Amino acid sequence: MNKSDQETKDEIVLQNWLAQLNLEQKVGLIVGRGMDIPGLxxxxxxxxxxxQAASTLEIPELGIPSIILADGPxxxxxxxxxxxxxxxxxxTAFPVAxxxxxxxxxxxxxxxxxxxxxxxxEYGVDIVLAPGMNIHRNxxxxxxxxxxxxxxxxxxHIAAAMVKGIQAQGVGTSIKHFVANNSETNRSMxxxxxxxxxxxxxxxxxxxxxxxxxxPRTVMSAYNKINGTYASESYYLLENILRLDWGFKGAVMxxxxxxxDPIAQMIAGxxxxxxxEPKLRKQxxxxxxxxxxxxxxxxxxxxxxxxxxxxxxxxxxxxYSNQPDLKQHxxxxxKAAAEGAILLKNEKGTLPLSNSKMRIAAFGVGSYDFIAGxxxxxxxxxxxxxxxxxxxxxxxxxxxxDLQESYESYITNEKAKLPEKAFFFELPPPIPEMTLDLIxxxxxxxxxDIALLTIGRNxxxxxxxxxxxxxxxxxxxxxxxxxVSEVFRGLGKRVVVLLNIGNVIELMSWRDCxxxxxxxWQGGQEAGNALTDVLIGKVNPxxxxxxxxxxxYADVPSAKSFPGKVIPDGExxxxxGVMTSHExxxxxxxxxxVGYRHYLxxxxxxxxxxxxxxxxxSFSYQDLIVDSDQKEGGLKVNVTIQNTGDxxxxxxxxxxxxxPLGGKLEKPLRELKAFAKTKLLQPQESETLTxxxxxxxLASFDTQQPAWxxxxxxxxxxxxASSQDVRLEKKLMEEAKVVERVPKALTQKM
Ligand code: GLC
Numbered sequence: 001m002n003k004s005d006q007e008t009k010d011e012i013v014l015q016n017w018l019a020q021l022n023l024e025q026k027v028g029l030i031v032g033r034g035m036d037i038p039g040l041x042x043x044x045x046x047x048x049x050x051x052q053a054a055s056t057l058e059i060p061e062l063g064i065p066s067i068i069l070a071d072g073p074x075x076x077x078x079x080x081x082x083x084x085x086x087x088x089x090x091x092t093a094f095p096v097a098x099x100x101x102x103x104x105x106x107x108x109x110x111x112x113x114x115x116x117x118x119x120x121x122e123y124g125v126d127i128v129l130a131p132g133m134n135i136h137r138n139x140x141x142x143x144x145x146x147x148x149x150x151x152x153x154x155x156x157h158i159a160a161a162m163v164k165g166i167q168a169q170g171v172g173t174s175i176k177h178f179v180a181n182n183s184e185t186n187r188s189m190x191x192x193x194x195x196x197x198x199x200x201x202x203x204x205x206x207x208x209x210x211x212x213x214x215x216p217r218t219v220m221s222a223y224n225k226i227n228g229t230y231a232s233e234s235y236y237l238l239e240n241i242l243r244l245d246w247g248f249k250g251a252v253m254x255x256x257x258x259x260x261d262p263i264a265q266m267i268a269g270x271x272x273x274x275x276x277e278p279k280l281r282k283q284x285x286x287x288x289x290x291x292x293x294x295x296x297x298x299x300x301x302x303x304x305x306x307x308x309x310x311x312x313x314x315x316x317x318x319x320y321s322n323q324p325d326l327k328q329h330x331x332x333x334x335k336a337a338a339e340g341a342i343l344l345k346n347e348k349g350t351l352p353l354s355n356s357k358m359r360i361a362a363f364g365v366g367s368y369d370f371i372a373g374x375x376x377x378x379x380x381x382x383x384x385x386x387x388x389x390x391x392x393x394x395x396x397x398x399x400x401x402d403l404q405e406s407y408e409s410y411i412t413n414e415k416a417k418l419p420e421k422a423f424f425f426e427l428p429p430p431i432p433e434m435t436l437d438l439i440x441x442x443x444x445x446x447x448x449d450i451a452l453l454t455i456g457r458n459x460x461x462x463x464x465x466x467x468x469x470x471x472x473x474x475x476x477x478x479x480x481x482x483x484v485s486e487v488f489r490g491l492g493k494r495v496v497v498l499l500n501i502g503n504v505i506e507l508m509s510w511r512d513c514x515x516x517x518x519x520x521w522q523g524g525q526e527a528g529n530a531l532t533d534v535l536i537g538k539v540n541p542x543x544x545x546x547x548x549x550x551x552x553y554a555d556v557p558s559a560k561s562f563p564g565k566v567i568p569d570g571e572x573x574x575x576x577g578v579m580t581s582h583e584x585x586x587x588x589x590x591x592x593x594v595g596y597r598h599y600l601x602x603x604x605x606x607x608x609x610x611x612x613x614x615x616x617x618s619f620s621y622q623d624l625i626v627d628s629d630q631k632e633g634g635l636k637v638n639v640t641i642q643n644t645g646d647x648x649x650x651x652x653x654x655x656x657x658x659x660p661l662g663g664k665l666e667k668p669l670r671e672l673k674a675f676a677k678t679k680l681l682q683p684q685e686s687e688t689l690t691x692x693x694x695x696x697x698l699a700s701f702d703t704q705q706p707a708w709x710x711x712x713x714x715x716x717x718x719x720x721a722s723s724q725d726v727r728l729e730k731k732l733m734e735e736a737k738v739v740e741r742v743p744k745a746l747t748q749k750m
Pocket of ligand 1: 053071129176255256377
């Protein structure tokens with residue numbers, strides 16, 4: 001049967017379902033069947049996929065299957081073992097979202113999405129609760145590793161690539177958390193106060209791109225309020241903006257136990273209540289029976305839910321095997337982890353390691369206890385994580401085994417002291433750095449050729465990070481870097497620092513101690529192998545920063561407002577530990593000045609800027625051509641990139657637009673509006689890249705109208721190697737223009 005015949009058949013089936021469903025069945029579909037998580041609300045039905053985040057009601061008499069929803073952004077999170085079988089159900093831990101964005105490679109991210117989608121399908125999952133795509137507003141946000149970038153354009157296009165990859169396998173996605181959920185502290189009782197322009201240009205823009213580019217099957221509304229209204233209860237957000245303005249056709253679900261008033265959620269167009277609780281069904285039925293809620297509203301919610309169900313593998317009775325090709329998926333994870341590694345510093349050709357016979361001393365707990373990804377619902381139950389030293393050994397590169405033994409026994413002893421996890425998702429405390437005195441380091445330096453030193457950082461859902469001992473290095477870490485640098489450099493030997501982190505940290509206090517700095521982020525289960533591929537030059541690093549590294553935390557524009565203020569005498573929701581929430585408010589008083597928009601426009605130097613990344617080779621940028629007479633309107637931009645070095649490599653090329661300053665709307669110095677990555681260019685090889693710009697790419701949001709407008713004046717199209725490195729530019733005059741009017745602003749109460 002061809003696609004359109006199938007769609008016609010499905011439509012008939014769906015309308016038939018709608019005609020026959022009674023009120024109890026409609027409400028049964030709207031409210032999830034619970035979550036399979038130890039110690040939390042048990043699911044009401046038999047569990048089909050252990051560890052599932054939720055399931056939906058089966059109505060066998062109508063042929064409506066139950067469908068399965070499971071986390072998360074870095075791979076499928078389900079239980080690795082099940083009662084009654086020796087089979088295992090490990091999943092591939094892909095690189096975290098921030099690393100995927102660091103590749104700036106839409107095709108590669110789509111490939112990750114494809115294998116992720118295959119894996120979910122083979123495990124019987126219908127919707128994966130991914131990608132996470134909230135903006136990196138502040139480096140301390142606990143879930144930044146689950147999100148892509150500080151820039152909405154990069155975030156939106158990487159998310160769209162992930163959605164396309166996953167959904168091409170027939171599995172649905174849920175872009176999250178919609179919207180302005182950029183911190184963890186008191187998230188379910190937090191009111192985000194934010195201007196309409198900042199919402200539209202920064203916090204909504206990435207979601208808008210993902211919806212228009214990829215039509216995700218679902219959207220997950222955020223826990224927080226926006227200007228006083230819960231996201232899951234905001235008609236303007238979910239109907240006016242998401243559906244009317246952007247043309248979203250799928251279903252909206254709450255975040256888990258999110259929001260407060262199920263009737264308001266139904267009216268707002270938040271179709272699904274996840275993971276679902278029996279009391280919600282009772283509330284909705286009573287509301288319809290009392291006239292407080294019209295059943296026609298529920299019919300709309302149910303129709304959107306049924307459209308998701310009828311497109312699911314479960315509806316099409318896909319015979320899933322529970323045996324995805326994990327070996328093949330691991331290879332793709334390793335390729336992506338290498339592609340997203342960012343070379344921040346490389347003095348005197350320290351990297352790649354000159355020969356495989358080099359004697360390597362691996363310092364830092366992080367070199368042995370490698371972090372694949374963050375904690376919380378964004379974690380993955382993987383079969384293994386390859387550490388740096390395991391990756392080096394797999395590549396037959398010898399490391400100092402005496403030093404290895406010291407670290408490994410130290411780590412074992414320290415781990416034995418850790419308390420039991422208080423709850424499922426708890427972030428374990430970091431293992432303190434092992435101290436080595438100068439004498440010991442001198443002995444190690446005498447018998448090795450180079451020092452590799454790993455700094456690790458972990459974070460996760462339910463809590464934000466701290467400045468001291470987290471964003472800033474711990475005393476013992478700083479001391480180790482300084483001592484190793486002093487001793488090894490004293491012998492004319494080099495020091496490489498590796499950052500196995502999921503969020504931005506402070507670098508200025510120690511980066512002069514390193515001859516090279518490589519940022520592999522949290523690279524998933526194959527992290528150590530991928531990192532080794534880059535260290536030995538098997539892969540030439542081509543990653544670039546998707547988020548700025550400020551010189552100090554105080555330079556961050558949201559430093560003062562983060563993570564918000566508890567409201568005196570506000571409500572408290574006692575759930576114990578980090579789960580307890582107090583009513584809180586956070587004001588995004590930096591408005592649109594987030595990340596590089598702030599640092600560039602206010603001329604605040606960063607440690608490393610957005611879009612920055614080095615290579616083992618070099619590239620020239622030439623022949624910029626801007627062609628404005630396109631029949632479909634817009635601008636066509638061509639630029640030629642040549643590999644001018646002696647190693648094959650790829651270059652990420654960024655197109656920024658600098659709008660005229662001094663107009664009605666204040667503008668950042670430049671904003672990212674297009675990007676592309678070259679293929680692997682051999683030495684001297686060139687490639688011409690083409691970018692297409694539309695009016696929307698030159699527009700800013702005028703709240704007063706409200707509309708997207710182009711202000712008249714001189715614009716500059718800038719072809720850059722980073723947000724601070726303009727290689728070519730062309731100026732052009734633009735007439736003032738209203739590009740698109742939008743529904744009334746979100747800042748107005750419902
Ligand atoms: C959470 C998270 C969300 C996740 C869901 C299911 O609280 O905010 O990202 O998908 O619950 O685990």
